[in-house]
Amino acid sequence: MGVHDNQPLAFVDADGQAKGFLIDILEYIGAKEGWRLDYIPGSLTECLERLRRGEIDLAVGIEYSRERNEVYDFTYEDIFSDWGVVYTQEDSDINQIVNLDNKKIAVVHGDIHYHNLRNLAERLKLKCRFVEAYEYDAVLELIALKKVDAGVVNRLHGLAFETNYSISRSPIIFSHTEVYFAVPKKQHRKLIRAIDKHLAPLKSDKSSVYHQALDKWTPTNVKWQLPKWFVGILAAAGVLLLLFLVTGLILRAQVKAKTSELSFINQELLTEIAERKRVEDVLRLTQFSVDNTGDAAFWMGPDAKFIYVNDTACYSLGYAREELLSMTVHDIDPEFPATAWPEHWQEVRRRGSFIVESQHRTREGRAFPVEITVNYLEFEGQEYNCAFARDITERKEAEKEKERMQVQLRQAQKMEAVGTLAGGIAHDFNNLLQAVQGYAQLLLLRKDGDDDGQRELQQIVRAATRGAELTQQLLTFSRKIESELQPIDFNREVENVRLLLERTIPKMIEVEFRLAEDLKMVNADPGQIEQILMNLAVNAKDAMPDGGKLIVETANVILDQDYCKIHLVANPGSYVQLTVTDTGHGIDKMTIEHIFEPFYTTKETGKGTGLGLATVYGIVKSHNGHIVCYSEPDEGTTFKIYLPTIDSTQEARKAEEHLTAPEGGSETILLVDDEEPIRGLGTQILEEFGYTVLTAADGESALQLYSKKQKKIDLVILDLIMPGMGGKLCLLELLKINLEAKVAIASGYSPDGPTREILKNGAKGFISKPYDLRQMLKVIREVLDQN
Numbered sequence: 001m002g003v004h005d006n007q008p009l010a011f012v013d014a015d016g017q018a019k020g021f022l023i024d025i026l027e028y029i030g031a032k033e034g035w036r037l038d039y040i041p042g043s044l045t046e047c048l049e050r051l052r053r054g055e056i057d058l059a060v061g062i063e064y065s066r067e068r069n070e071v072y073d074f075t076y077e078d079i080f081s082d083w084g085v086v087y088t089q090e091d092s093d094i095n096q097i098v099n100l101d102n103k104k105i106a107v108v109h110g111d112i113h114y115h116n117l118r119n120l121a122e123r124l125k126l127k128c129r130f131v132e133a134y135e136y137d138a139v140l141e142l143i144a145l146k147k148v149d150a151g152v153v154n155r156l157h158g159l160a161f162e163t164n165y166s167i168s169r170s171p172i173i174f175s176h177t178e179v180y181f182a183v184p185k186k187q188h189r190k191l192i193r194a195i196d197k198h199l200a201p202l203k204s205d206k207s208s209v210y211h212q213a214l215d216k217w218t219p220t221n222v223k224w225q226l227p228k229w230f231v232g233i234l235a236a237a238g239v240l241l242l243l244f245l246v247t248g249l250i251l252r253a254q255v256k257a258k259t260s261e262l263s264f265i266n267q268e269l270l271t272e273i274a275e276r277k278r279v280e281d282v283l284r285l286t287q288f289s290v291d292n293t294g295d296a297a298f299w300m301g302p303d304a305k306f307i308y309v310n311d312t313a314c315y316s317l318g319y320a321r322e323e324l325l326s327m328t329v330h331d332i333d334p335e336f337p338a339t340a341w342p343e344h345w346q347e348v349r350r351r352g353s354f355i356v357e358s359q360h361r362t363r364e365g366r367a368f369p370v371e372i373t374v375n376y377l378e379f380e381g382q383e384y385n386c387a388f389a390r391d392i393t394e395r396k397e398a399e400k401e402k403e404r405m406q407v408q409l410r411q412a413q414k415m416e417a418v419g420t421l422a423g424g425i426a427h428d429f430n431n432l433l434q435a436v437q438g439y440a441q442l443l444l445l446r447k448d449g450d451d452d453g454q455r456e457l458q459q460i461v462r463a464a465t466r467g468a469e470l471t472q473q474l475l476t477f478s479r480k481i482e483s484e485l486q487p488i489d490f491n492r493e494v495e496n497v498r499l500l501l502e503r504t505i506p507k508m509i510e511v512e513f514r515l516a517e518d519l520k521m522v523n524a525d526p527g528q529i530e531q532i533l534m535n536l537a538v539n540a541k542d543a544m545p546d547g548g549k550l551i552v553e554t555a556n557v558i559l560d561q562d563y564c565k566i567h568l569v570a571n572p573g574s575y576v577q578l579t580v581t582d583t584g585h586g587i588d589k590m591t592i593e594h595i596f597e598p599f600y601t602t603k604e605t606g607k608g609t610g611l612g613l614a615t616v617y618g619i620v621k622s623h624n625g626h627i628v629c630y631s632e633p634d635e636g637t638t639f640k641i642y643l644p645t646i647d648s649t650q651e652a653r654k655a656e657e658h659l660t661a662p663e664g665g666s667e668t669i670l671l672v673d674d675e676e677p678i679r680g681l682g683t684q685i686l687e688e689f690g691y692t693v694l695t696a697a698d699g700e701s702a703l704q705l706y707s708k709k710q711k712k713i714d715l716v717i718l719d720l721i722m723p724g725m726g727g728k729l730c731l732l733e734l735l736k737i738n739l740e741a742k743v744a745i746a747s748g749y750s751p752d753g754p755t756r757e758i759l760k761n762g763a764k765g766f767i768s769k770p771y772d773l774r775q776m777l778k779v780i781r782e783v784l785d786q787n
Contacts, residue, residue, distance in 0.1 A: 001026070001039045002047040002056040005135045008160050008217040009080065009179065010060045012041040022061050022079060024213035026181070029198045043134040045110040048072075054184045058191055063112035063177040070321060074180040075192055077199040083155045084113030084175035087143055087167050094150055094170055101126045106139040106151035108132070113152050116175035140165045156218065186311065296360075296370075296389040301382070304328040304341050316391060318363035334361050348376045348385050360389060369396045397680060436464045485523045485623070487646055490576050491515045491554055493526055497533045501550075505537065508547035515554045520645040522576050528619045535612040536580040536639055543584025543637065553579040558774065559626075559642065562685065566677070570626040575642040587631040595629060616641075630747075632721045662777040664689025667714035667784055671695050672702040672730070673746070674722040682717065689777060699725030703733050710738055715784055717767060720747040720758065728758050735762050742783050 003018050005011045010020040018039035030037045040047075040056055051059045052071055063082070064074055086105075088094045094103070100121065107114035109132040121128045131148050133139050139151040140158075144165040155173070162169055181195055202210035296313035300306050309324045317324070317332060330338045335358050353375050359367045370389040377384045440460040447454045498513060505511055533552070540550050557577045564570045587595065596617040616639075620627045623643050631637035669691050671682045676697075683693045694713065696702035699722060706713060716734060720727040727745065734741050744765040745758055759766060765783040767776050 001037055002050055002059040003039050003041050004044040004047045004059075004061070005041075005137070006044075006061050006154070007136075007157055009156065012039065016041075020061075021213045021217040022179075022181075024216070025079070025199075025202070025210055026060065026195075028202075028209045029195055032198060033194050043110075044108060045134070048110060051182060051184055054187065057183065057188055059182045061179050062182040064180055065112055065115070065177075067115075068112075068182070071185055072182040073185055073187075073189070073192060074182050075199065076196045077203070078178035078180055079199065080156075080179040082177055082179060083173050084117065084152050084177075085155045085158045086150050086152055086170045086172035086174075087140065087158060087162065088150045088170050089143060089146055090166055090168050092149070092168060092170070095172070097172055097174070098124065098126065100128055100150060100172075102128075103149040104129045104131060104147075106131045106133055106142040106148040108136060108139060108153075109134055111152070112177050113154060113175045116177075117152055120174065137161065140167060143167045160218075186315070293388075294390075295373075296391075298329075298385075298387045298389065300329060300385050300387070302345055304330065304338070304345075307384070313389070316362070316389075317360060332360050333358055334367055335359050345385075348374055349383070352376045357392070368393050397676065401677060401680075436460065440464065485525055487521050488524050488526055488529070489519075490522050490524070490529070490578070490643070491519050493524075493529045494533065494552060494554060494578075496526075497530050497537075500534070501537050504534075505541055505550065506547075509541060509544055510549045512549065512551045513553075514551065516556060518556065519554050520556055520574065520576055522623075522643045523646055524623055524643060525619075528622075532578075532616050532619055532641065533580070535616050539612060540580065540582035540584060540637070543582055543586075548583040548636075551579075551581040553577075553581075555579070556645075557642065560774075562681065566681065567626065567628065570642070571624075574645045575625075576645055578641040578643070579638060580641075581636065581638040583636040586633045586635045587629070587637055588633050592629055592631060596627075635721060662689070662774050663781050664691065664777065665781065665784060666690050666692070668692040668694065668709075668712050669780070670702065670706060670713045670716045672697075672699065672716065672722070672727075673719040674698055675719075678719075685776065686780075691780075698722055699727065699730030699733070702730060703737070706734060706741075707737060710741075714742065715780060716741065716743045717746055717780075718743055718763075720745055728761070731758060731761060731763060742786070744779055744783050 001018070003010050003012055003023070006020075008020055010018065010022045012018050018041075023039075026037065029035075040050065042050065047056075047059050048062070048068075050056045059072075061079075062068070062072070062074070064078070068074075086094070086100070094100065097120070105117075105128050107117070107130050114130070114132075118128075118130065131142065133142065136153040136157045139153055140161060142148045143151045144167050150170070154177075158169060181192075183189075183191055199210075202208040205211070293310065293312060296316050297308070297310040298306055298313060299308040305328050306325050309321060314321050314324060319327075324332075328338075329341070330336055336344075351374075353373070356372050356374065358370055358372055360370050361367045369392050371392045373388045373390075375386040375388075377386055440457050444454065444457050444461070447457065494513065494515060498511075501511055537550065537552075544550075555577045557575050559570055559572055559575055561572055564572050595613050598614040617627060620641055620643070625644065626642040628640050629637065630640070669686055671679055671686070671693055672695075673679050673682065674697055679695045679697070683695060686693045694705060694709070696705050702716070702718070703725075706716065718727045718730060718734075722730075725733075727747075731743055731745075734743060743763050744767050745763045746767040764786060765779045767779050
């Protein structure tokens, strides 16, 4: 609690104890609320500065002003009403405000009465010379020592201590103010509400601690000194009274009537004052409500310049109120050019009130979506637009997430429909081929080796056989052929294919196998697993006509709820992951959407049936598995296949152990990814485990953010493929800024594929995409714990 010397309202005595009218009230409320109160003494200026910086929680006895309301929050209930009083040297002729012209006046630095007197003097064009002190007692002492002509203190302090000095109280009273408790802006609102809760009942109860403290600390015997000019008037009035005594007796009745009239007028004035006080309270409540509403409020005129903005507008955009009041709509709305304003204002006039969506841009240049409620108003012949802007970032992100899920659902439904159609066609087509093949074979049986037409019949049989093979692939895609599932050692099946691949794949393509030693068992058809590997390997070979590298990996993984929220067709659980990566020409996003469809191919006519990946898709689905493809043009391709492990008591126990919460931390991580859903998921995962997360949508903004906050950033998670600069170049620039920077690369490629080079260039770790929560947190912890 900040306390400045403002006796008898609040002060700290010689023993360091806080005392005064306001202290008694605060101690009472603190006891009721269970607070421990520590008092920090200082001058008014020091107290206000500490409050602004948040070094103290509450300041005691602060007069309200609109300027201070920009920086602090005040209790709704005022505690005390006061005025500024001018004191002068004894026998001074200063008895009205204009007498202060060319006078030296002592004031308290930062005092509200000083502020108001200075404004009043400027309006009246008085040339006052102000001498600043830091306490009211110092002001009174300067007057008594005749170092100044006059001084300003608050009424209560003057009444309490004026008899201690050789000074006179002038009849000049001005600057009505109300005293409150104050807290830093938008902080400690609970303190404000708690004080207001107690203060109103205390003021209304005449026997409460409020009135007891008021009687205890406010002066009761005050020496009222009449100015000389008033003594002269009284003397003249006495002479006149003697001269007109008889006239006075005659006019007594008229005086009595006039007194009654004045009493009535005085009562009306009291009523008017009470009504003005009520209106002021309502206006303050309205101002408080508008300033603290959750939506940003902007008032503007026909010229698009801001007339008023509330606290939320300043906070959301990062500007001070004075800065915003010198700006226009076009300065904060990147989608609203100045040339469009005249047409917009006509629409505002015509429609009166409506809702639009746009964007606002912060001081740092970050744009965020807003929903703006426009309201056209006319007041005293002037036109205004009162607009309320609501940040709808979360709503937009939810809509994007919903659309992404709907796209996945439509894709799954499309593949299901295509499978049903393909299965039906294949079944009928297979029957036709059987007839063609059967009759051709019968004719061959009746032919001798040299008969005419035998070669042609053999070609018909071969074509029918090839057609039958294609129909079998279609049936596999549509899952019309039952898989012969059995428990298998997946690594053994991969090893069985190794020799075949080494004979099939050209020597200019390096083939590498990285198989997990403790791979779990799966329930699968060995022949179909071999078909998956061969189809993917053949596709990889065709993508690397000039050579390259093919990597086959196996691993145990757990797909958790977060992964399955992004991949709707996957189910949580324990899986064996088969990863096939090539360094070929890659696939664009448009093509990826169709690669699993039957008969879809990008190869030249005669070089592919378009059923290879469709068959792989069908086999994976028939095994209750999941397949994803990650690729970019000229960056290679990675297929990841997930097959569920065999469910046994031992396997379930291992999975349960794996699902235990991994280790988190408290460091700050910069997450760089151009996909908003990926940034959102990564932020949610990392914050859930205690990390502080900063995000950037591209390499350029990541470098700017790292340059400003590199001392706070402990780790950078950097997406490899991004528009613009890209992950590889961004890593090199980060290491130029800080050679010791800890950077982990995030990619859907294998760490032994296209990412190997960037890992050699200074990255400290590799995080697989899509994010596997445990693998991600394990790598983060390992990189952060490196010396």
